[in-house]
Amino acid sequence: MIVENEDVLHGSGHFSNEPFTDFSLPENRLAMESAIAAVKTELGRSYPLWIGGKEAWSEERIVSINPAATSEIIGEVSKAGITQAEEAMQSALGAFQRWKKTPVADRAACLVRAAGLMRERKHTFSAWLVLESGKNWAEADADTAEAIDFLLYYAKEMLRLSSTNEHQPLIKLPGENNVLTYIPLGVGVVIPPWNFPLAICAGMAAAAIVAGNTILLKPASTTPIIAYQFYSLMVEAGMPADVIQYVPGSGAEIGDYLTSHPKTRFVTFTGSKEIGLRINKLAAETAPGQIWIKRVVAEMGGKDGIVVDETANLDAAADAIVASAFGFQGQKCSAGSRAIIVEDVYDKMVEKIVERTSVLTIGLPESNAPIGPVIDRASYKRILSYIEDGKSQGRLVAGGHAGPEGGYYIEPTVFADVDPAAPLMQEEIFGPVLAVAKAKDWREGIAIYNDTEFGLTGSFFSSDEGRIAEALQEMHCGNLYINRKCTGALVGVHPFGGFNMSGTDSKAGGHDYMLLFTQAKLTSRREAVQ
Template sequence: MIGDQEHRTHLIQHQVMPHKHSHKLAKFYYATSELVQKAIETALQARVSWERVPLKDKFDMWLKAADLMAGKYRQDLNATTMLGQSKTIIQAEIDSAAELIDFLRFNALYAKEGTKWQPRSPEPNVTVNKLRLRGLEGFVAAISPFNFTAIGGNLAYTPAMMGNVVLWKPSDTAILSNFTIYKIMREAGVPGGVVSFIPSDGPVFGDTVTKSPHLAAINFTGSVPTFQRLWAQVGENLPNMRNFPRLVGECGGKNYHLVHPSADVTSVVNGTIRSAFEYCGQKCSACSRAYFPESLWPEIKEKLLSVQKELKVGDVREPDSFMSAVIDAKAFKRITGYIEHAKASSKTSIIAGGKYDDRSWLTAATEALKDSAGNFYINDKSTGSVVAQQPFGGARLSGTNDKAGGLQYALRWTSPQAIKQTMVPLTDIKYPYMV
């Protein structure tokens, strides 16, 4: 979808159910590089009129969309996420309904509050100072992942809310749920030229947008290598660009659980299993490493094995399924590779925690590990960030840590301009002390 026009190409693709490969859920078309370029031109034309729409009116559109998602289209979002991305009932509700709605409502609220601030004008009769929040000059390329429907909506539409025009490349394995978002936002009043929906081959899309002199920003969630490649491509093309593009990235983490000897074993086991197994570990915040103290390992091991046997892997339409299939063959190959590596390795060991006082250990660990993660949870699992409660963002090579769901995220997509208006003429070239 480019502007108000639907395009079909010879590059036909299908989204299948991850838990039933024979079921083709959606048919879609890859955009050619020429169509991506057409989308850039359409966006630049739409930017002129979109910037003229008052922020208040944009906020109202986003709140209307949130209401549509909370009511009329709630189960459409849940169903397309369950079947297309193989999420269980509760995981789909948490993601495609609750979190997506929260993104829209809280981002509008935070943007409204954030735009109230103005610089001081100590002598308003002489000088009036103002701050105008403009959209970025050019277009934003939003590249979203499969694992959260809400992330797709946030990556594409938060920049748009702040006056930007967006080219949205959704994941091939989340096409149907993401297109549902696109249609809802159109119904809420967002013009077609503001956000173009462009399924496409990753390198084709990346090469085209990073070569454009009008690229204003990339809003990305995905793998570290992909983000590194995009960053390098932007760097190579920087001499031809009108701006320094803004790069915002959330990448796959290697999250850890660090367990102290004083920990409650049941909580440790339940938290670790839920963090590691929720949505088959296909979450930005999923636990992929756990460090257990040697003194607790026998009890932890026993409980881990006991709980694991109770968990059902099955079709997401069966209410008692704890998790279902991984997203696609590429993920399956990667994960089974880890398993085979573990089988072949002779270097397996248990790493014990440090020896600290129980009244000071958490404080010491929090301080010592402050640079290790963008989000840091104490006495809790590493998944389950809630919009407006735990703004989410990965640090180090896990991302640029821009805290989606927090106050500063919407403002990240503005280009502040300081305005000074002098109210009296300058009648003398000399400074006052020279008189």
């Protein structure tokens, strides 16, 4: 169990992760079915912006649809334009002057209360994820559990960071009292992704606000209602309503505007490489009236892979490859979209991968099917285009077609005999597509793995300790796993973030993360001379 609220606030407990729900138990299945039915009664509502702690409506709307049943409208949210974005910025600036003075213990208590409320309504939040993002029960449950973990972990981390006794002590100098404290940055723009629309949204927002910053929250346009539910929860938990400004809108319009704004102190983003690079470029330009260098925290994606040598447990490796490639339809930045197999066991491994892929059935996430839809029509068309082009890059051994009508379904697809330089092996597809390449030996396998512009997650399967030691040294990624899948990082256990074009290696869910939302201030006081 997670530590009780008082333990988090007073530092007497130890953080542990929120347990996942066992849906094999009839009572848990019934609870989830009931939650989905209840959420479905709320579909089709309209939602406002929240600016300055008040509702704000706009004529333009963002329509959220169920990707598994595209005729079903999840809801409509007001769409912020430049005028509303500027109003939100001014409100956030004013709120910052108050919120930064709020004691750290009070800010942390808000996160702890929010975690408690989310735990009480865990299946309800998961039901929203099932319907708006197309996650099956297990994926949605893990998303909600991670959100709870982030809220509690960052509350405890900020308490730790604010304690001068527990943080690294300074060298004592006779006659002086020297103290290093961590103070907030200012107003930030938080841009979470659609693939973990609760967990990453909660994590990015919680870290920023518990540090004393105020934020403008611009959720992904495909999953804005889950972000609205999170915002409402935070206010219910006691957060002043203007600490977060809820401003869904166009990235090209208000995203660029706020990134370039002279009063924006930091931007934290999770999403594609292309948008992350654009944010970094815009933030690097100094706007008139700007008096700081903006801080960018970016997690941008990956082309992750699993290397398997001939000494590995082949069944365990095949299980891990299929789970990493097709969990949530491959729509994870950590998804293992490449499998690199040494030639001695290549044919056996391809057979095992195909065997496991062929039993994955497509269906409605609300019915807990293993494979659901991809997020939207643009993704659907792009992924199918990659599959069609892939037929000339490798040998199609599983899938390769669109799924049932009515939603954005695509069959789990496997290509074998893919050249390491082919687009299937180099470009992030972000869908249920796995490319398999052959290596002459394990060292070439590692070289093929490293031959990418990304560097987020990877995995190495072997029973040879010498090879494992070399893989640990040579495989260049932020999160490297041995003899397990390359997805499923846990808060506080696997600090998450990558190298190269995978982002700024921000290590979400780790001890370093809160430093990104604070600045260190040294105060030195010399004793008065009598």
